Amino acid sequence: MKQSDTYSIGIPGNKWGEEEKKQWLLQQEVKRSYQKEVVAKLEPLKARFDVEQYGELSYDAGTYPLFVVRSRQWDSNKATILVTGGVHGYETSGVQGAIRFLETKAESYSDQFNIIVAPCLSPWGYETINRWNPSAVDPNRSFYEDSPSQESAALMRYIATFQLKLTAHIDLHETTDTDNSEFRPALAARDGSVHNNWNIPDGFYLVGDTENPVDEFQKAIIEVVAQVTHIAPPDGEGKLIGVPLSQEGVVNYATKALGLCIGFSDAAFTTTTEVYPDSPLVDDENCILAQVAAITGGLDFILKRG
Template sequence: MTQQTIYHIGTPGTPWGATEKAQWLAEQTKKRSYFDDVVSKIETFKSDFDVDQYGELAYDSGTYPLFVVRTKNWDDSKPTVLVTGGVHGYETSGVHGALRFIETKAKDYQPHFNVVVAPCLSPWGYETINRWNPAAIDPNRSFVADSPAGECAHIMNYVAGLGVDILAHIDLHETTDTDNSEFRPAKAAMDGKVNTNWNIPDGFYLVGNSEKPYPEFQKAVLDSVEEVTHIADADDENKLIGEDIAQRGVILLPTAKMGLCISFSKAEYATTTEVYPDSPKATPEQCIQAQVAAVTGGLDFLK
């Protein structure tokens, strides 16, 4: 595949400084509304769930309140499960899959778990269809102590404040064609490097924690998803996005070392979903349903 490797901002081989990051930020525009699409939906959940504001993000373009939705009648004797979406705001089905899970399935699991759902960790990214936050920081590499990203720090503090162990954490993502047309070239330019990985798997796959792989848990998630959409095949080198296949549809990464979202909760069972909405074999609605199926498949396994 031939790709454009020279991004229009910066000098090839030289990492971005403040000037280049400011130029990038100045080019970003609002394309949809977090308040219309997400906050208004969360408001409708208040009769059936507890809704907590766990912080807010104040940027030059506006202020964004951050919300989690929890099942009612919290019971410390039950295990707690966490679902996160919109860590990368541009990944639409992650946000709407989390909302759909709350709307249609979350109450079914209340007898078994305390369920905590954070539907959109990166509202500015949602509105501007961006992977990064306004400081050009990737939230899904920033779940670390003293995180430089408010998107990460706020949810980390909230979950720590619950004072419970997290049994399972499912983080909802997607991979889109804009990864190649925009975000991979932009990251390479910012880092002063040349991108060499252009692989986008056609289908759904999972990223698990290499320290706690739990292959049967991952399989349960994929079995549920496969009722909705197809699972991504490995490439000719038996890899997905340049990583070795651990089992069908699953790659494993050192998630804590990389600062990935599923690491901060220290959940025993953890996985990151990746669905491909640009596939000719899937629709945006199927991708939302696949995210819901991933959550229910994992929770059904753990009931």
């Protein structure tokens, strides 16, 4: 189905200028606290992990420190894995799932892996429940050189300091009903174009990389997550979010070309999780546990293959 050709800001068919972006920003409101719901949860982790500030976002809307949590038993001979959450700040279980992994599971993997977790790349987006940053830029389309997104650029700079090849990068996301009701209509308005909505998948799925699909890795994650929550079935055309299935619960995107988070890291194993928090079959806790299961399922697969 096609979305409405009108949006509350701008003229249909015309790209937004600075005035329209200002109008959009004025409509955004803080709905929750990054400090209380994210940063405060990192404080107890300092007893077991290294918690490091890797950057700070600076906007007229405010400044936001950015944090990573790292395992302490760092060893250049071990495989290094990166977990990212909150690239889209509104996707709650991505942020909380990354933190829950640290609270409950990460330490048990630290003998085998160097672990880097960036739980919330987009704090302003988290607080205002937004896909974009205050400049109306989508961080998860901005992982490339000279990025227009402070959020994306900060993480890329930090990871580059390690001068190593990542073994795995798992990026935690959600697909929500507001993708069709708000965010895709806003995108069409901003770009002066028309976007086709897709049916929102009812369940968990993964987005792999068309250039490096690592099918067995994706399959292993799906099998583990299926023990926690339901896997999204394809629509009537055999697709998820408008893309043909590569296997049960998995579609592949051109991650580098699209500037997606998992595309910048050049890891051997990459995936983007997608939880559906609006399903009547789940609750907030189930969504968080599904994200944790995706991480552990991926790490267990890597360990088993040697």
